[in-house]
Amino acid sequence: MEAVQFHPTPLFPSGILLTEGCRGDGGVLRDVDGHRFMPDYEPEKKDLASRDVVSRRMMEHMRKGKGVKSVYGTHLWLDISILGREHIEKNLRDVQEICEYFAGIDPADEGQKGWAPVHPMQHYSMGGIRTKPTGESQTLSGLFSAGEAACWDMHGFNRLGGNSVSETVVAGMIIGNYFADYCLDNQIDIKTSVIEKFVHEKESYMQELVSRKGTEDVFRIKNRMKKIMQEYVGIFRDGEGLAKAVKELEELYIQSKNIGIKDKQLNVNPELEEAYRVPMMLKVALCVAKGALDRTESRGAHTREDYPKRDDANWLKRTLTSWEEGDTMPTVEYEPLDIMTMEIPPGFRGYGAKGNLIENPLSLERQAEVDQLTEKLEADGKDRFEIQDALMPFPLQAEYKRKNKRLGDK
């Protein structure tokens, strides 16, 4: 859960996302002096570096005092005015409307007048319900999950832009089929009394929330949680800050058991809704912060300033967090990964500085094995499915293993 993606260009301060297409089309980031700073940090990829890199560089630049001060806090500028009004109104119409509605500016206006205030913000969670390749939970039989809610292993610690669309389409198709098969093969009889029991439990919990004589203010707790997450569990993290975050979030979670509600209505009551949701949000926040504290390396979207290297020798494992009834902290366990069963063993992918990786010696061994096996199978005339099965078999319904002439299948 500690793998949280930040997007570089949400509009500031509303947080509405301005698409990566802005920079894809040629828009650039500028600082307080109007200087285009990304080429200084990333001479090759410039403003088009991956979103985690751009987000980190923006924070780094603002830390150097190059951000723009405003009543809402410090931000940078996104300049798409250089693309010209015609291009913006034809290709980036939604961006123009968002800027108009939520910041009162027209990004097609020439010069600084059209620059949009932006700041990196939380965007996507790489963590989720741990599933088998079929999408079924590994621990709760019959629970299936796909898309952003799931950890189906498509993104690792760093989802790349656009990959959610492929995940929702591909996982939706494959897992939907597995789920349909599961429903065909399984009959569940649930007694009405069991459902009633759970409904009554929820009803009495809501009743208890409104009648409780608690002294804690839910909005104070929520705002404090937001501040802690932003300050200590954001783009840059370190052990000291994370330890503070975990300690204070646990205190807030304990305090959340004593929330008092002023408005006693059971419906149309935002205070009650928050009182119901905030303790759950705190549990998720604690899973993120505790996982980040314990993971003493930097990997994908998880950046530890005190442990800047990706450590494949010690940290090639998934974090699994669970919550025991009555606990005030999550239980954190790890699921090790076996390099010797991988089709593409981990290695340097030309991303970040080369010395920033503590390699696992098994990676080279496995790569040599994969190369040798692939060469032999290709020489024997095996097709891509046979090669895949030999290198890294995984379950997939027969209809997705059809031959495709465009891919060279015979």
Ligand SMILES: Cc1cc2nc3c(=O)[nH]c(=O)nc-3n(C[C@H](O)[C@H](O)[C@H](O)COP(=O)(O)OP(=O)(O)OC[C@H]3O[C@@H](n4cnc5c(N)ncnc54)[C@H](O)[C@@H]3O)c2cc1C
């Ligand atoms: C502004 C923005 C821009 C993005 N741009 C891109 C992009 O360009 N490319 C890309 O690949 N990805 C993009 N993403 C990420 C991508 O859109 C999401 O990861 C993806 O849509 C998630 O799809 P999903 O079906 O898993 O979840 P969701 O789309 O979040 O669907 C979950 C659904 O479950 C419903 N739900 C929630 N709780 C309950 C409940 N208790 N009972 C019943 N229903 C419930 C919700 O109402 C919702 O309809 C973007 C995300 C954002 C926020």
